Amino acid sequence: MTLATESSRGLVTAPHALAADVGARLLACGANAIEAAIAVSAALSVVYPHMTGLGGDAFWLISDGRESSVRGLAAAGQAGRAYHADIFRARGLSQIPFRGALSAMIVPGMLRGWEAAHSFSAATWGGTMGWSELLTPAYELAAGGFPLSGNQDRTLRHYLCALEGDVEFCAQYLPQGRLPVAGETFRQPALARTFGRLLDEGVGSFYSGDLAEEMVTSLQAKGSLLQLADLESCLAEWVTPLQLPFAGGTVFNLPPPSQGMASLMIAGIMERLGLADADPLGAELVHGAVAATRRVFPWRDRVVHDPRRASNHSLNDLLFGEFLDQQADEIRSEMVGVANRWQSALGDTTWFAVADGAGRVVSVIQSLYHEFGSGVVAGSSGVLWNNRGCAFTLEPKDPRGLLPGMRPFHTLNPALFGRDGAIQMAYGSMGGDGQPQTQAALLFRHLCHGLDPATAVDAPRWLLGRTWGDPVTALRLESRYEQRVRERLERWGHTLQVVPAYSDLMGHAGILRALPNGNWIGASDPRSDGGVAGPDSS
Incomplete structure (x- = not known):
């Protein structure tokens, strides 16, 4: 049974202990709850890749500790402009496939959420930490490795048959062509290089510039219809x-x-x-x-x-x-x-929360949708793409029917509870x-x-x-x-x-x-x- 943990200077709970530790170290260095949450989010993208990653979406609830201050942030991407139901029907499909390049049709919104939350932190909460401070822990985990979790081990073994068709996926998650086992050191050098670029260029480079172009070119070569303009137009929404x-x-x-x-x-x-x-x-x-x-x-x-x-x-x-x-x-x-x-x-996701010493708190949930998302890695970036688009239907009159530029239904929903004017949970x-x-x-x-x-x-x-x-x-x-x-x-x-x-x-x-x-x-x-x-x- 898990024991409760108490702290007077802030606290992090996360579904991977290494990610929680990353957030705690940031809090100890003076980060506010949003800054620490960005670091936790990035770390989870490395240590829990079967549930979340840079290629996914996220939803945030943010409060300075007062009930009246709670605001939401939807960092959810949209369907590519070339996607419509007839594309799938012409291929004899009655639904959007769960795996493969055709399912890699939604722009990942998570990093746009980082940008929006980071700007809010600086403007409203006096946040001072830059991308280097916030993303270096994730970079180090990807480059240096970490003990593979039991959950990733079990999940990959369970779904391997549906995932091993993508060469870059196998290179990243089946090192030396074999299934890694829980406890062994697991490294992701391609993902580490991408984090290095985000450290140097800022997270906006995920959506425009050389990194974005390389990812889109690779996805198109595999059969995705996403375009660079789709990435460039993606924005998080308060x-x-x-x-x-x-x-x-x-x-x-x-x-x-x-x-x-x-x-x-x-x-x-x-x-x-x-x-x-x-x-x-x-x-x-x-x-x-x-x-x-x-x-x-x-x-x-x-x-x-x-x-x-x-x-x-x-x-x-x-x-x-x-x-x-x-x-x-x-x-x-x-x-x-x-x-x-x-x-x-x-679908599977990761939820985590951060509170800082000033009582500010964030509740965040992020996901690739199904375990390991689409199963498609965007070339040499190490970025595993989501398959959130299979939540669309192909029925034209259905409000969840696929239309270009629309966002699909999301299971993701973080929560807060407040009483007597203060956020308590x-x-x-x-x-x-x-x-x-x-x-x-x-x-x-x-x-x-x-x-x-x-x-x-x-x-x-x-x-x-x-x-x-x-x-x-x-x-x-x-x-x-x-x-x-x-x-x-x-x-x-x-x-x-x-x-x-x-x-x-x-x-x-x-x-x-x-x-x-x-x-x-x-x-x-x-x-x-x-x-x-x-x-x-x-």
Whole structure:
């Protein structure tokens, strides 16, 4: 079980301990929460390459510690201007492929997010650190190597058959033509060279100039239709976060194309069902969460898409108290059956959070979408490209239908909780459909049921949804749930699948929590390779 870590000068929780340590070292050198978060983000791109990388996207929530200051940053790229549905139909495809060059169709937005956050840090928080200070730790990890994580080892072995068709992918992730094993030193010299260029030229060189041209030329040679102009036009966007009253405070999350509204709706319905008083490890909490999830996900599928496309539903209406009251009432009266269907959202991500000594805090989530993204590395850059574009459909009237320049649906949604005017908690998880459900588990178990952060993160979890290779939308429970809990859920009509005690299917979650004495306490997930670290953590 993961132990909680406390610090008075700031704290980092991340799904890889080396990345958490990078953030802690930056905080010790005077970095603010945004600056340390950029360094953590870059480090995760090196040490957790199966989940995230320079070729992916990111979403941020940023606060100076006051609830009134929370702002969102959507660093999500768009589909290339040459991409439209007919390209795929002409090739006899009914959907966008998960892997290969045709799936490498979305411009990575993550580094544009670094740029926007860095500028905000300098202008508003007095940040002084440059790209050399922020990116050198990631460069050193890529060049010098690090012990390969167990999670990367397992993931690569599981998906190797779908990934080994790209020569540069094999050169980077199968050194000397073999599968590396957990614990051995893993180096990424091509990625290190790219980080060296970003150190020297600034992160804008990812989108214009020689590096950008080289990446695009390589992707085009492999069959991608991305153009240099697509990279040059990519920008991060500051957005107004969504809010929901909860537990005497406010939960913050992100608007579309993020699924943040689903996380808020599930939490709101569960609170109205009285689950704040439920057993944190009992059947009632799972049963109510599943009922709320079945009600919310079909709504999510109707409204979460690029907000530049018209919607027949208002997000504010869906988050309005009376609407959530109605959902809870219908669940109580058994008007909601188990047959509600939704489009399952797969994919894996990395969530992390940073708080600094001044109480400023960021909650960040970033991803390549599926494990190892498209499986396509952009030539000699070492940059593994995302496959986020396969979240589009090829149906012209579908609001998630592929159009040039549009952003796809994103599972990514970081969260914050505030009360009495102050941000008190950053939390989140990876895991597609599981993200909103795990966020609910953390909220209720910690804020409502009184479990400390480490116990709340460690506790057995549930997941309603599909997983890779299994088309059944089943309710999965970790095996640590007691037999009586399983029996009650089965009596209530749930089809259960029991998974290992600490299953990756349940995501890699974490919490940072402000304490009354001004310190922060945090926990990372024992299901990950994570850690919590601060300048004076104990």
